[in-house]
Amino acid sequence: MHAKAVVPRAAAAGAVGGVVAWLFSLVFAEPLIQAAIDYEGERGEAEAALDAAAGIAPPEEGAEVFTRTVQGVWGIGVGMILAGVALGLLFAVVYTLLQGRVSVRPRVLALLVAGAGFLTFYATPFVKYPASPPAVGHDETIGDRSGLFLVMVVGSVVFLVAAVFVARALRERLGAWNAVLVGGVAYVVLSGLLMAVLPSLGELAVNVATYGPAVGETPQPLRDPAGQIVFPGFDPDLLYSFRVYSITAQAIVWGLLGLVFGALAERATGSTSVAETRESVEA
Template sequence: MHAKQVIPRAALAGGIGGLVAFGFARIFAEPLIQQAIDYEDGRDEAQDALAAAAGKPAAEMGPDIFSRTVQANVGIGVGMILAGVALGLLFAVVYTVVQSRVTWRPRVLALLVAGAGFLTLYATPFLKYPANPPAVGHEETIGDRSGLFLVMILGSVVFLVVAVIVGRRLAARVGTWNAALLGGLTYVVLSGVLMALLPSLGELAANVATYGPVATETPQPLRDAAGRIVFPGFDADLLYSFRVYSFAAQALMWGVLGLVFGALAERASGRTGDAVEAGAPAEAVDA
């Protein structure tokens, strides 16, 4: 397939993947987001009460630009569909480069490229820096958190390229399967080293200053001056469920992208092959 055939099909497949992921997230993750927002509002009220008791002014809260209804439906939906399209375009670039070097069926190659994208752009970085709902993490650390996640993404991509090179060079000596295992081990080791070198989010200065030696970004119980708990810490079950559903939504997006594009690519390749066998002119084949 030519690039002009790959790009629109990949964008369509990515958009469908984003739509499916949104449907899943709307059903399973959105209620957890609302619970997290409710927790944040309750904690803010408790902090304002403590501040008032200590004679300090309450923190000022900015107005919400969009309502929760808009955020939970239009906002997240449009965002995930556009994200799917963007990933589809990135997928198209990688697919176009790789297809010229292998002889695999389009459906197989599509699934492998989608799997590699999910692994490097989300799954591996997620192991070090998992997704968090609202109320987890300080506003002061947004820049640091984004930067660290980007470092994990870049490292993951580089490590996958290194793993592929290692596997290809060893294939002739140790066999295809053994070379694949050694390449995979290379990726795991390099990713593990990077994860060990990078700080956890709880070690960021703002989190340590707030929660002390526990070094976590998850809100701990709020205590008054006498040390009594006046508001509980963030629900661990809610945090766990949110992360599971976030991971599943991304897996759905990449999975649908690979499956849909693979089907479209197989169909296009079949038509092209039929046209060539029938002696159709090149212009008709490329159309």
Template structure:
């Protein structure tokens, strides 16, 4: 039984991942290309400014994967692999929760996927929204990853505590009030977490680079306009750059907004398709509804008159 359920979850994730990849290829790929082009031009300008100012140049790292591989096999592997893993985890959660609630298998599958979308993506996204590839500093990548995973863990824990609190408060104050009190408590705790975790621009590594070209202080790592931060003019390619003069624009706000919006839609699509397919497969597997104890019935409840 367990392997069949997990297999169905992974299959649902596979289908969701394929559809998510197609969506990303059509909508997000042009924005990613724009981000790559921007970062390439930005690197050239920074090297020219540093050379003119007599500062050390940043060495280019090796290109491990070509752009063509990243935009085809790489993005497909990432999205589809993530979706299969999430589908399998949804199935594991289903196995852990079945029998605890007298609800239909399809309803339980939808609830788990909704919980996962909120905890794994949407709530962490509020604090640390997605950036296109190449938009972000190499020297903070590990810290950013740790902060994001911390936000995911905290979000899942808070959601779980909210559900438990609502369940235990219901006999005392009624379902509506229990849900209301639990949600208010969640919002307070979630707000505290969002306020206490640092903004990416405030990371110590970013603060240390604030005196360099192209690293103006901000609450985000989204590239700001590059200016001549020195008090003296610089000559680059025969052109004189006055102090404070902008020599390269910041990253396009419209492109950033589109990427984040497409990322949000892509994740919602993946979780929704996983819920629809896995819920339908489990509904078919267990016969349509749960028994009074919550355990799935092997009978067809709408046509069978056999007693339980």
């Protein structure tokens, strides 16, 4: 299938994945986001009370640009659909490069490319730096968190490419399945080494100053100067559920991208084959 035919189909498939993931997030993840925002507001009030008791003036708050309804419903929807389209365009590039070089049906190739995209762009980086709702993470660490996640994404992509080359080089010597197994082990080992080298979010300077050495950025119980807990830490069940729904939403985007594009690609190639057959018969 020509690249000009791949791109619009991939973008459309990505948009479908974005819409379904948005609806999923609206039902399952959005209530958790609201609960996290409520926690953040209530904790802020408790911190302000402690600051007032200590004679510290509260910081000025900026004006809200968009309402919570706009952010939680339409903002996330537009964002996920546009992200789905962008992933579809990236998918189209990889699919175009591989078609003709891999002797599998378009549907199978589409699922393989989508699976590889989900693995490298989200699942593997998620193991080291999982998604967090509002109230989990300092504003000062946003740049650091984004940079570390990007390093994991780039490393994951490079390691997958290296694993594919290893598998191809060993295919004749070990057989197809054993070569794939060796390549998979190489990918896991390299990804694990990168995770071990990169710092945890709890090791960032701001978090060490706030919580002491920790694994992540989850807010701990708020204590007064006497050491008494005046506000609880962030609910771990809420954090766990949010992360499960986050990775599920990404699986929906990539899964539908592969399934929908695969169906469209096979329909297009099937239509082409029928047309060519008719032309040859008529000739």
